Amino acid sequence: MKYLVSSCLVGMNCKYNGENNYNEKIINFLKDKQFVIACPEQMGGLQTPRAKSEIVGKEVITEFGENVTGQYEKGALETLKIAKIFNCTHAILKEKSPSCGVHMVYDGTFSGIKIQGMGRTAELLTSESIIVLSEDEIDLE
Numbered sequence: 001m002k003y004l005v006s007s008c009l010v011g012m013n014c015k016y017n018g019e020n021n022y023n024e025k026i027i028n029f030l031k032d033k034q035f036v037i038a039c040p041e042q043m044g045g046l047q048t049p050r051a052k053s054e055i056v057g058k059e060v061i062t063e064f065g066e067n068v069t070g071q072y073e074k075g076a077l078e079t080l081k082i083a084k085i086f087n088c089t090h091a092i093l094k095e096k097s098p099s100c101g102v103h104m105v106y107d108g109t110f111s112g113i114k115i116q117g118m119g120r121t122a123e124l125l126t127s128e129s130i131i132v133l134s135e136d137e138i139d140l141e
């Protein structure tokens, strides 16, 4: 079993605001596992820091109204490429991100409201039969 993991969860400063989502539980879980890390948004060509984006219908739009759907789609494809090269069967992705969200994403109004839904990368990995889990679903027991 090999994992593809959102880079921000292991401490890479690739988040939109230039920070990370370091998660000690994930680090401990990965200690005896094989894994690779990836940040779809950076691999899609977006800068860090970058504008906050949300899924609006079929598109991804920044808080300033720019359509960045193409970069999100490219990032998803690049992430899938990594997952395939390294034979990843599972992915652990950051919940609520418009790329990595597994069960929840923001509703597209930039008002902090969350709805059920998947980020672009999580959706693509799932469609390719990779088992996608959020950081909240990793249990150390």
Ligand code: SF4
Binding pocket: 006, 007, 008, 009, 014, 015, 016, 038, 039, 040, 041, 042, 094, 097, 099, 100
């Ligand atoms: S795209 Fe994914 S890996 Fe990159 S910062 Fe956002 S949640 Fe983390």
